Amino acid sequence: MSTFMDYMISPYPIRVIDPKVGPSMLKLKTIRIGRVGHLPGRTLFRSDAVFGHWAVVYIAQGAGTYCENGGKVQQVQGGSMFFFRPDASYTFGPLPGGSWDEYYIDFSGTRTEEWKAAGLLQGGAVLQGYPPEEWLPTFKSVLELMDSGSAADADRAALLLENMLVARAYAAKDSGSARQEDLLARVRSDLASCVYGELEPQHIAAKHHISMSTLRRQIRGSSGYPLHEYIHRLKMAEAKHLLLNTSLQVKEIAGLLHYADPFYFSRLFKTYMGVSPQVCRSRDR
Numbered sequence: 001m002s003t004f005m006d007y008m009i010s011p012y013p014i015r016v017i018d019p020k021v022g023p024s025m026l027k028l029k030t031i032r033i034g035r036v037g038h039l040p041g042r043t044l045f046r047s048d049a050v051f052g053h054w055a056v057v058y059i060a061q062g063a064g065t066y067c068e069n070g071g072k073v074q075q076v077q078g079g080s081m082f083f084f085r086p087d088a089s090y091t092f093g094p095l096p097g098g099s100w101d102e103y104y105i106d107f108s109g110t111r112t113e114e115w116k117a118a119g120l121l122q123g124g125a126v127l128q129g130y131p132p133e134e135w136l137p138t139f140k141s142v143l144e145l146m147d148s149g150s151a152a153d154a155d156r157a158a159l160l161l162e163n164m165l166v167a168r169a170y171a172a173k174d175s176g177s178a179r180q181e182d183l184l185a186r187v188r189s190d191l192a193s194c195v196y197g198e199l200e201p202q203h204i205a206a207k208h209h210i211s212m213s214t215l216r217r218q219i220r221g222s223s224g225y226p227l228h229e230y231i232h233r234l235k236m237a238e239a240k241h242l243l244l245n246t247s248l249q250v251k252e253i254a255g256l257l258h259y260a261d262p263f264y265f266s267r268l269f270k271t272y273m274g275v276s277p278q279v280c281r282s283r284d285r
Helices: 111-117 132-147 151-196 201-207 212-223 227-245 250-256 262-273 277-283
Strands: 014-017 032-042 046-050 054-068 074-077 080-084 089-094 100-108
Touching (some): 032 132, 054 132, 074 080, 100 132, 111 151, 151 201, 227 250, 227 262, 250 277
Antiparallel strands (some): 014 032, 032 100, 054 074
């Protein structure tokens, strides 16, 4: 019977499952699921706990805190995932007077080194933003497989764990890339306003809470041009539009684009457009 009462942990029945087959029975020799559990309504708070194996913990509901090796105390909310790694010290649990709904999976084996190298295991960090409907089925399935007593099911549980960790890592990467692309789009939109001198690059960096070095790096990485050249190219593209679609003089266009010296403006235009402003306009006549 894997469900029992332990009022030190929770006022509700908890479920803890120990491995039911020996390592020699498993086909997967490099990773092994150990103890797994579901602690609904957990109230127990632990201080300076040390574990002999890796474990991944998912908090489906509730709130609390998590701290590794006496470091920063991190907030835990429903939908949070975190890890315990061997021989580190952890202080964690629900808020005073509260509880949380906890699932955990212990695991060990040489494959953990590969998982660490690939960034699948992140000790010391609370990973947010993983909704129960996406990850909870995996934890529940691992519990059921480990409870069956079948070696094949224990191997399947290990594969499910690996698949979840890989999916989580790619989901985090994709989310970060999407945020980065969104930021870059907003930065580019603001840089377009530099054409008429409405904003300065340093003001744009401050607006988006990034440093000037980060702004320069992002623009070079996305366009291949240094920031100053990127802005010049934006201005020259606008200058070409004005030359072909208005009767403004070259000197006037230079002034609109905040070039005090029209001769400098003309040299830049020829550098980036391949022809002088006068030739550009005459070719369209």
